[in-house]
Amino acid sequence: MKKQFPLAIVFIAGMIFIVQFFSPAFTPIQERFTHWYIVVAVFAFVLGLANLTRLNLQKIHRQQEGWIYSIPLLIGLVGMALCSFIFGIEEGPFVWLFNNMMLPMSATMFSLLAFFVASASYRAFRARHKEAVMLLVAAVIVMLGQVPIGSAGFMGHLRLSDITQWIMAYPNMAGQRAIMIGAALGVVAISLRILLGIERAYLGED
C-alpha cells in the first residue's frame, strides 16, 4: 500500500494532464491540480527554509569549517524577511537591499562566466583530433563573423559573416532540432515508464 498509493496518485494526475492536452473540457481539473502543486510547493518552501536555518545554526554551534559565513547568511535571511514584512516589497529597505546587494552579487557571479568560457574554450578547441579541428575551425569562423572584420569581404565577395550565418542556420540548427526531437521522444518514454509504474526509482525502488 505504501508504494501503490503514490503510484496511483502519479497515474491519475499524469493522465489528467495528458487528457487535458487533447480535451479542453478537462482544463478546470488540470488547473485545480496545478493549484494543488503550488500549495504543496509553498509548504515545501517552509521545509527548505527550516533546513537552511537548521544546517547553518548547527554549523555555527559546532564551529565547523567556514562557520563564519553562516552568520551573514542568517542575518541576510532574517533581515530581508523582516524588511519585506515590515516595509513591503514594493519600496523601502527591502528594495534598497535587493538593488544594492542582491543584484550586484548576482551580477558578480554571472560575470565569472566570461572567464570560464575562456578556460573551457581553451580545452574544447585544442586540435587533438579530427572532430576537435572541425569544432575549432567552425568556432573561429563564427567568432570572427560576429565582429566587424567578419563583414569585410575577401576573396571576391566571400564574407565570414555570411558563412557564420550559414553555420548557425543549417548545421547548428539541424543539430539543435535533432536534440530537441530526441529529447521529446525521451520525455514520452520516461513519462510512460513513470505513469505505468515501471520506473520507480523516485520511490526508492528498482
Add this chain to the structure above:
Amino acid sequence: MPKRKGGIPTLTSKAPTAGLLSVMVALFVFSLVPTVTWGRPSPGPPTNLQGEDFPLDDGGSIQLTWALSPDDREGGLVEKYILLRSTKEEGPYTELPYSIPLGSDSYVDSGEVDENGVTIVEEPRNSIKYYYKIIALGKGGVRSEECLIDGPAVATRQWFNPGRVNMLVASIVLSLFILFFIWQASLGKELYIRPLAGLEAVQEAIGRATEMGKPVLFIPGIMDMDDIQTIAGVTILGRVARMVAEYDADILVPCSRSLVMTIASEVVREAYLDAGRPDAFKPDNIRYLTDDQFGYVAGVDGIMLRERPAANFYLGTFYAESLILAETGSSVGAIQIAGTAMPSQLPFFVAACDYTLIGEELFAASAYLSKEPKQLGSLVGQDWGKLIFLLFIIIGSIIAIFNQLNPDLISIKSWFEIQ
C-alpha cells in the same frame, strides 16, 4: 422638531427657501451635463455584431465580432467600445466593464477577475443564451446608437480538440511501440541497447570517490519538480544514491528548490534503505540553498571548493550557471558527468565535463542504470519511434523539394501544425 429662528435656513427646515435651494442644486447638477456632452456629435454606431462560442476551450467564453464604427479612426469621434450583456433579448442589459480600445473589431467575453481573484465580470455560463449590444463611446462620454447582436450566442464545452489529432496519433503510435517492446522484454526477449559511455562511467566515478574517501556531488538542475528534466534527474539520483550507499561513500545533494530538496531527501533515504544501509543515510547532506540562480551557483561552488568531491553529477535543467558549475568542478579535479536537454547548455557541458548525456540520453539514464528488462524495452520502443520520425522527416523533405517546383502539388504542412 424645533425650528431655528433667523439665520440661514437648513435643508431640514420646511421654509419655502428649502424648495428653492433644492431646485437650485438640481439645476446646478443638470447644468454640468451640457458642459460634458452638449455640442459634441455622437459617433456612428458599430454594426453587424456577431457572437459565437470561443473554440477549443472548456466553455465560459463567447467570441464577439463587429464592424467598426465609421468614426473609428485616428482623430475620429470614437474613444472606445462598450459591451452590454443580457440573457434576454429585450433586456435588461448589463454594461460590462471591459476596456475595448478603438480599432478593435473583436473581443472574447470570458469574464474578468481582479488581481485578488475577486470576480468583476462573471463568465458566460455554458448552454445559456446570451444577447449582446455594443456601443461606441465618443469623447466626453457621448454614446452612439446601440447595435444589437444578430441572434443569441452560447458558450459550450469542447470535449476534443480536433487541432491536436496529429499529436494524438503520434503519441499513440509512439506509446504503442514503447508498450510493445516493454511487453517483449517482459517475455524475456533479449534486447540490444547501445552502450552509453557516460552511464558506464557512473560506477567508475562512484568507485573513485569511495577510494579517495571523498563525497559524490549530485545536482538535479535548477528547476522545480514540474520540469521533466528535474524528474529525470531525481530518478537517476535514486540509482546513484543506491550505488553510493552500497559503496559506503557519501552523497551531497544541494538543491535550488525546496520541493526538489524534500523529494531528493526521500529518494536518497529510500535508496539507502533499499541498499540495506539506512543508518548510513545523512539527512544533512541533502540541503536547500536558495532559489536565486547565481546565489545557488555561489553556494554550490563553495561546497565544491570546501568538500572537494571526487565525482560531480549535473543532471537536469541548467541555464547560464552550467559552465560556472562545470568549470569549478573541473578545477577541483572531480570526474564529471553531465546531462541535460537544454541545447544551448550542452556545448558548455561537453567542453567542461568528462561525459555528457545529450537530450534523450538523460531520460534514458535511469532505465539504462536499472538494467531491468522492462525499462530497457521502453528504450528500444523509443528508438523505433525515432526511426518513424526520421522517415517522416525524409518524406517531408522530399515533398518540400517538390513543393518548391509546384506549391500546389502536395501540402502536408498542415498535418504537422497543432492548435
